[in-house]
Amino acid sequence: MSGSAPVTYREACRQALRDALLSDSKTFLMGEDIGRYGGCYAVTKGLIDEFGEERVRDTPLSESAYVGAGIGAALVGMRPIVEIMTVNFSLLALDQIVNNAATIPHMSGGQFAVPLVIRIATGGGRRVAAQHSHSLEGWYAHIPGLRILAPAVLEDARYMLAAALADPNPVLIFEHVMLYNIEGALDPAVTGVDIDHAKVRRQGSDVSLIAYGNGLIKALAAAETLAGDGISAEVIDLRVLRPLDTVTILASVAKTRRCVIVDEGWKSGSLSAEIGMRIAEEGFFDLDAPLRRVCGREVPMPYAAHLEDAALPQPADIAAAARGLVRPA
Amino acid sequence: MSGSAPVTYREACRQALRDALLSDSKTFLMGEDIGRYGGCYAVTKGLIDEFGEERVRDTPLSESAYVGAGIGAALVGMRPIVEIMTVNFSLLALDQIVNNAATIPHMSGGQFAVPLVIRIATGGGRRVAAQHSHSLEGWYAHIPGLRILAPAVLEDARYMLAAALADPNPVLIFEHVMLYNIEGALDPAVTGVDIDHAKVRRQGSDVSLIAYGNGLIKALAAAETLAGDGISAEVIDLRVLRPLDTVTILASVAKTRRCVIVDEGWKSGSLSAEIGMRIAEEGFFDLDAPLRRVCGREVPMPYAAHLEDAALPQPADIAAAARGLVRPA
Amino acid sequence: MSARVHLDHDHVRHLLRQMIRIRHFESKCVELYQAQKILGFLHLYDGEEAVSVGVMEALSPEDAVVATYREHGQAIARGIGMDVLMAEMLGKQEGCCRGRGGSMHIFDRESRFYGGNAIVGGGLPLAVGIALGDKMEGRPAVTTCFFGDGAVDEGEFHESMNLASLWKLPVLFVCENNLYAMGMALARAEAETDLARKAAAYRMPGVAVDGMDVVAVEGAARNAVEQVRAGGGPQFLECRTYRFRAHSMFDAQLYRAKDEVETWRKKGPIGRFQDWLMKNGLIREEEVHRIEADADAEIEKAVAFAESGTLEPVEELEKFVTMNQVPA
Amino acid sequence: MSARVHLDHDHVRHLLRQMIRIRHFESKCVELYQAQKILGFLHLYDGEEAVSVGVMEALSPEDAVVATYREHGQAIARGIGMDVLMAEMLGKQEGCCRGRGGSMHIFDRESRFYGGNAIVGGGLPLAVGIALGDKMEGRPAVTTCFFGDGAVDEGEFHESMNLASLWKLPVLFVCENNLYAMGMALARAEAETDLARKAAAYRMPGVAVDGMDVVAVEGAARNAVEQVRAGGGPQFLECRTYRFRAHSMFDAQLYRAKDEVETWRKKGPIGRFQDWLMKNGLIREEEVHRIEADADAEIEKAVAFAESGTLEPVEELEKFVTMNQVPA
Numbered sequence A, B: 001m002s003g004s005a006p007v008t009y010r011e012a013c014r015q016a017l018r019d020a021l022l023s024d025s026k027t028f029l030m031g032e033d034i035g036r037y038g039g040c041y042a043v044t045k046g047l048i049d050e051f052g053e054e055r056v057r058d059t060p061l062s063e064s065a066y067v068g069a070g071i072g073a074a075l076v077g078m079r080p081i082v083e084i085m086t087v088n089f090s091l092l093a094l095d096q097i098v099n100n101a102a103t104i105p106h107m108s109g110g111q112f113a114v115p116l117v118i119r120i121a122t123g124g125g126r127r128v129a130a131q132h133s134h135s136l137e138g139w140y141a142h143i144p145g146l147r148i149l150a151p152a153v154l155e156d157a158r159y160m161l162a163a164a165l166a167d168p169n170p171v172l173i174f175e176h177v178m179l180y181n182i183e184g185a186l187d188p189a190v191t192g193v194d195i196d197h198a199k200v201r202r203q204g205s206d207v208s209l210i211a212y213g214n215g216l217i218k219a220l221a222a223a224e225t226l227a228g229d230g231i232s233a234e235v236i237d238l239r240v241l242r243p244l245d246t247v248t249i250l251a252s253v254a255k256t257r258r259c260v261i262v263d264e265g266w267k268s269g270s271l272s273a274e275i276g277m278r279i280a281e282e283g284f285f286d287l288d289a290p291l292r293r294v295c296g297r298e299v300p301m302p303y304a305a306h307l308e309d310a311a312l313p314q315p316a317d318i319a320a321a322a323r324g325l326v327r328p329a
Numbered sequence C, D: 001m002s003a004r005v006h007l008d009h010d011h012v013r014h015l016l017r018q019m020i021r022i023r024h025f026e027s028k029c030v031e032l033y034q035a036q037k038i039l040g041f042l043h044l045y046d047g048e049e050a051v052s053v054g055v056m057e058a059l060s061p062e063d064a065v066v067a068t069y070r071e072h073g074q075a076i077a078r079g080i081g082m083d084v085l086m087a088e089m090l091g092k093q094e095g096c097c098r099g100r101g102g103s104m105h106i107f108d109r110e111s112r113f114y115g116g117n118a119i120v121g122g123g124l125p126l127a128v129g130i131a132l133g134d135k136m137e138g139r140p141a142v143t144t145c146f147f148g149d150g151a152v153d154e155g156e157f158h159e160s161m162n163l164a165s166l167w168k169l170p171v172l173f174v175c176e177n178n179l180y181a182m183g184m185a186l187a188r189a190e191a192e193t194d195l196a197r198k199a200a201a202y203r204m205p206g207v208a209v210d211g212m213d214v215v216a217v218e219g220a221a222r223n224a225v226e227q228v229r230a231g232g233g234p235q236f237l238e239c240r241t242y243r244f245r246a247h248s249m250f251d252a253q254l255y256r257a258k259d260e261v262e263t264w265r266k267k268g269p270i271g272r273f274q275d276w277l278m279k280n281g282l283i284r285e286e287e288v289h290r291i292e293a294d295a296d297a298e299i300e301k302a303v304a305f306a307e308s309g310t311l312e313p314v315e316e317l318e319k320f321v322t323m324n325q326v327p328a
């Protein structure tokens, strides 16, 4: 795949999957409608024609069984990449993920590893209401034994998968549905990414905006607005939701002394709380102002467009929160 | 039931269930082994003999279906009290709880309510390892539409259920397995409790210890130790994990200016993070010291007793954390 | 066709009208979707109209219905007004769910229509509970639960079928077998493709019927409902049908051949019933035209109602997240 | 009894020895539990020994096993050493899982024993995946998955049975039907109590065998494994057995009558097989005594090993929460 030509996030995900299938015969894809249908978000389109039904495996509507089957296959040395269409459906497989995938290595005293990758589409904004639009990745970030990734930029969409497959532990990759169509060029010089560190996506000195997934896009937009007001915002892309890269977060806050955390998930008990608490524990004396969050409103996602927009954090909300810290009324 | 005679927490739960069955013909119990077996923790023992198989309904091992059936029965005006043996098994019913119980009232534009109560045994300490010992109540506290209760004292074990049944919304009651055998006398003057507020269980002036469930017992023990060292600890029992009573929390912290949050759940993303973050947002200027947490270690619960004890917060850990805040080295 | 259905003039015209109303309503939805007035997912019932029209004829007002996300037909056949339905699809507060549910989440308290569920299989446990509640309260109601062939793959199907049968609950399980779950052909998803047989694993009577034949569906549904109402416990009814259009508006239909669709179209429930009625002199062409005209007029009124509807103030966003009381 | 099993002297003595080893091992576990050296839940296999002893005879070393939380018998019959097993129960780092799993979570890489699963039904999807992986890699292995009658109620059973049959995977599903799930009698939990019939819903061959007859179990298991290995896809084997003791150590057994238990005890797999062997001159009393003595000696050694074992340093608590590499 020519890196310099513009690609979409969707295409970057597809190239990553194709690479994985080409480079390791133990890798296979498994999920609902990833084959003949081409993937509910068209990410896997064409792969079944190239790799066949065995390695691009359409499953029945049996989330618990096929995710559990992915765990079993990983236990015997395969490198399954399982797809769950939407994070709400992943609740049907949660028993397998939490009670088996996350426990077996420890429970067995290290006799078995579970080198499994699960790709899950997440997030709101597509007007698909209260059973298809939530952001539960922060929830998964609570579970010991799992690594949780949230690619927000093309480079991560393209290269996080390979790093996830190299990890001997279960890795969940959350792809935000609003990102699939973003387009850009991949730097041909870059051929891989780490899955350990957060990244500063924009340097700034007045306030740190900490975000991930689609929230990053919104934080970057807010930073642009703030620049117009003469406020220099630093934007951190968490990238890895578990384990959290506290070092990068604290370094930024130590510099800016102010922090707004952006999370599309429901505010109470969201990942933003953990990030804020770590700052309050370890960076307390660096702060010149209270911590702030801009999160999803605590409602099942409504269908009506104006209500869904009101339920999700928007760039203007982020900019306003930052302004409030830098220039308190 | 004579309130003044000493009762166990288990007995208090049982009396509450019996009252509910006596006072409302629309109330019934449903769950695994609650009838003939007498309840896996003997809470429902004898109730099937008194109320019959229809109202004390043993279910097959079908967590998703019988919890969903509870939701359906609630939709048509019944007041089901569903029991899930252990919080780990509740993952099998999570789709019904999150995608149906928590969404239908809002999604239907207020046409339907789900007046359902779910009782779930939670927590570690019984040497039953990595598939029976976790504390996921903080996870549930993330879900809009649910009320989450954690009775830690006899009075709450005895009276929270009635309040939960009076709530037109789904209420989850988490009973910590280490509390069932605690014993004491119920004040006959008390005939009910609210399910809105946290409660100060011990007054203090130097540091606030915020806890719930079995963590409260440990926090109280720590406060006793601290008193010996001349440190006056205030102990807050959250009681209600959603919605959180931020007012009571902030009032205590404003008074003591120092705070240790106790949570038996895995630290990252636990409820302790949300509590700390709220203090960092709203009580920041009241704090004289960084916030501290004493939480469960981030491991699947090990079987070996010494390892399980090391994985759980202990009174000594809480006391040490409080001392560190009051008398920094 | 079944003898249990009285094919008098009024009734056959009613059946035809119901199917036409659904078909025309959904054609209008497609227009509105292309005009981006309806957003999100839109799952059409085109080709499956005979199923809910036939089944609903067997139900009484006190019965309950649990629907899927492909439920416009189920909703219209149950008697929900096109106006509040269309307003819901347009996200207006005049909609049956105040615009919060949308196409996949139609609820209607008055007709005991318990939603529009977009988790495949997620409605089955609810149906079991609704039937349990009705039975415990001595209400004579039957709960009819619609779901697709794909839902049969889910564990919730297995658990719910067993619970309903074990407890002899008044549930009619209606499987709309349109041979595909999104792009997944039944034969690629199920080791046993004869779905009616699955009922046997729960000692539940199971019948398969031609879901393209509205009278056959009504007859089978009447038989089943009668037995359920008599206290015989749940019944399983498989309606063999086909989806003429894409799964949703995002579907390129790579998984099936055009001529497969064409062959099925010839068996279309509306055309087939209409021809049969005319051949047997049970309806005249003008009547059909009038029915179509009436349906279109009704739909125009519904669209006007929806278009002139208002948006719920964002201040009300959190209303009903928790209820202040159980609606009487 | 089945003709497929060669009842030569060595073999019958081996079968008896295996059952006696399990029974005596567990009697010792009860003592250690009462002495509070074994903690938590302890689920005994007393009465069910013929099931795993018979089934394991049909397996080869390259085959895989997925077990339940009632798995001491499954583990011993599979060949896991009593020493590491007992050390595990005592929570010592010399245990097969370094004391982290305990009684309900026995794992053993060498014998491809994939756990000890304490979520009822939770092992079935794993078995499907293990078989899938082996098949994709061209390994001739058969995955045997043990589960109880209660697991049949779970959605994971339904989904896993379908997946295994649909994909023709080499899985032997062994249902240990002991008529109770904790206190829940099969007839109160399942609308269809003839569990072997459930396999038909997945077009999977299903057979029921007397689980109190070790030779019958071995014969049935050999038949099933042979067909699975031949590529015929999965098989379902229901072993009809009974649990003589409480579900776990916390069970007052309010749900069943004492004489029901007594009647079953008379059909006990060990006594019955022993009598039959002696009646047919296939074994002498002294041999039985020697087998028992050998078993007791082996158990004493195991207990000594476990007692003298050490506790894992708490500093290692978080080791293996995440792995540094996939074990070779």
Ligand SMILES: Cc1ncc(C[n+]2csc(CCOP(=O)(O)OP(=O)(O)O)c2C)c(N)n1
Residues within 6 Å of the ligand: A032, A061, A085, A089, A092, C070, C118, C119, C120, C121, C147, C148, C149, C150, C151, C152, C176, C178, C180, C181, C182, C247
């Ligand atoms: C639990 C779950 N898994 C996957 C999906 C995505 N999805 C929506 S509809 C559908 C197909 C369902 O097929 P079927 O049950 O046959 O109903 P049909 O659409 O054919 O009417 C799928 C896979 C979902 N909504 N819920």
Ligand SMILES: Cc1ncc(C[n+]2csc(CCOP(=O)(O)OP(=O)(O)O)c2C)c(N)n1
Residues within 6 Å of the ligand: B032, B061, B085, B089, B092, D070, D118, D119, D120, D121, D147, D148, D149, D150, D151, D152, D176, D178, D180, D181, D182, D247
């Ligand atoms: C999902 C789940 N639900 C409930 C339990 C509690 N529980 C443990 S064993 C058991 C009975 C299982 O019965 P069965 O499958 O017949 O196996 P048996 O104990 O009879 O060998 C139950 C209900 C559990 N461990 N997992």
Ligand SMILES: [Mg+2]
Residues within 6 Å of the ligand: C148, C149, C150, C176, C177, C178, C179, C180, C181, C182
């Ligand atoms: Mg279908």
Ligand SMILES: [Mg+2]
Residues within 6 Å of the ligand: D148, D149, D150, D176, D177, D178, D179, D180, D181, D182
């Ligand atoms: Mg059993």
